[in-house]
Amino acid sequence: MIRAVLSVFLVLAAVSSTFAKYTPKTGRRNPQTLSRGWGDQLIWAQTYEEGLYWSRSRNKPLMVLFHLEDCPHSQALKKVFSEDDQLQKILDEDFIVLNLVYETTDKHLSPDGQYVPRILFVDPSMTVRADINGRYANRLYAYEPSDIALLVSNLKKAKKLLKSEL
Amino acid sequence: MIRAVLSVFLVLAAVSSTFAKYTPKTGRRNPQTLSRGWGDQLIWAQTYEEGLYWSRSRNKPLMVLFHLEDCPHSQALKKVFSEDDQLQKILDEDFIVLNLVYETTDKHLSPDGQYVPRILFVDPSMTVRADINGRYANRLYAYEPSDIALLVSNLKKAKKLLKSEL
Numbered sequence: 001m002i003r004a005v006l007s008v009f010l011v012l013a014a015v016s017s018t019f020a021k022y023t024p025k026t027g028r029r030n031p032q033t034l035s036r037g038w039g040d041q042l043i044w045a046q047t048y049e050e051g052l053y054w055s056r057s058r059n060k061p062l063m064v065l066f067h068l069e070d071c072p073h074s075q076a077l078k079k080v081f082s083e084d085d086q087l088q089k090i091l092d093e094d095f096i097v098l099n100l101v102y103e104t105t106d107k108h109l110s111p112d113g114q115y116v117p118r119i120l121f122v123d124p125s126m127t128v129r130a131d132i133n134g135r136y137a138n139r140l141y142a143y144e145p146s147d148i149a150l151l152v153s154n155l156k157k158a159k160k161l162l163k164s165e166l
Numbered sequence: 167m168i169r170a171v172l173s174v175f176l177v178l179a180a181v182s183s184t185f186a187k188y189t190p191k192t193g194r195r196n197p198q199t200l201s202r203g204w205g206d207q208l209i210w211a212q213t214y215e216e217g218l219y220w221s222r223s224r225n226k227p228l229m230v231l232f233h234l235e236d237c238p239h240s241q242a243l244k245k246v247f248s249e250d251d252q253l254q255k256i257l258d259e260d261f262i263v264l265n266l267v268y269e270t271t272d273k274h275l276s277p278d279g280q281y282v283p284r285i286l287f288v289d290p291s292m293t294v295r296a297d298i299n300g301r302y303a304n305r306l307y308a309y310e311p312s313d314i315a316l317l318v319s320n321l322k323k324a325k326k327l328l329k330s331e332l
Contacts, residue, residue, distance in 0.1 A: 022254035031206040040197040050268040088188035102216040
């Protein structure tokens with residue numbers, strides 16, 4: 001009996017603590033993730049400044065991925081990208097990663113325009129690797145879901161760091 | 167019997183789909199949230215550029231909150247901040263919100279230094295409201311957990327928009 005009363009009490013406590021928190025008029029939302037579905041196990045930088053800082057201090061290249069939640073090309077790439085174990089492993093172990101749904105003020109990150117999806121690499125020496133690109137001449141930094149092998153090969157290129165000019 | 171076999175099959179399918187995804191050597195991680203614990207129900211901007219864009223297009227002031235995960239003052243403020251329903255409601259309905267663990271390149275966001283926790287408001291006219299501050303003369307934009315009422319009153323100040331110079 002005591003156990004039953006305690007259970008009811010615990011359930012009530014749990015319910016009341018759930019309801020004590022602010023709930024939007026439109027109902028409870030799922031908390032937003034920094035990964036936005038591109039790899040929940042990766043440690044994502046929040047901003048370009050943060051990504052550059054980590055890249056320099058850990059001497060790892062930075063991958064900047066521009067996308068949009070309502071772009072079907074971004075969504076299609078995201079599915080393959082997030083499910084590719086080899087890609088996710090290399091990114092986790094050897095890269096600083098950043099995904100953005102807004103452009104930055106650095107024009108070097110849009111060498112041929114501000115389309116999505118678009119993937120740029122930045123060397124720890126702070127050089128944007130405009131030389132590492134995909135297979136589309138009119139959108140050099142775009143990747144399709146079928147280009148994952150090329151993207152993995154580009155990651156390996158980006159891992160070979162440029163010599164610092166210092 | 168068929169139902170039992172089906173159940174086992176479904177469980178196995180669920181387990182294998184869990185294990186098919188990339189797992190870091192150090193074990194599975196909880197996905198990072200954009201709220202970082204400052205209000206899971208709020209819709210957070212990821213970057214300052216994004217926050218400014220939303221502020222202008224929705225004509226709502228932007229709150230920029232600088233903090234650090236390993237700063238005890240930030241943690242203490244976060245607890246009170248995230249649990250205050252009135253504060254969370256005003257932020258959700260009348261503000262664009264951004265929390266950052268790295269500084270931006272805009273010096274206007276650090277009028278008296280780059281300490282944490284630090285809260286600045288930006289009017290939709292793109293003016294940093296350096297006139298809206300807390301109670302500490304040496305750190306004008308710092309708030310302690312006991313300053314939540316002052317912070318709510320400052321939100322009301324920030325809601326009175328400046329006249330656009332256009």
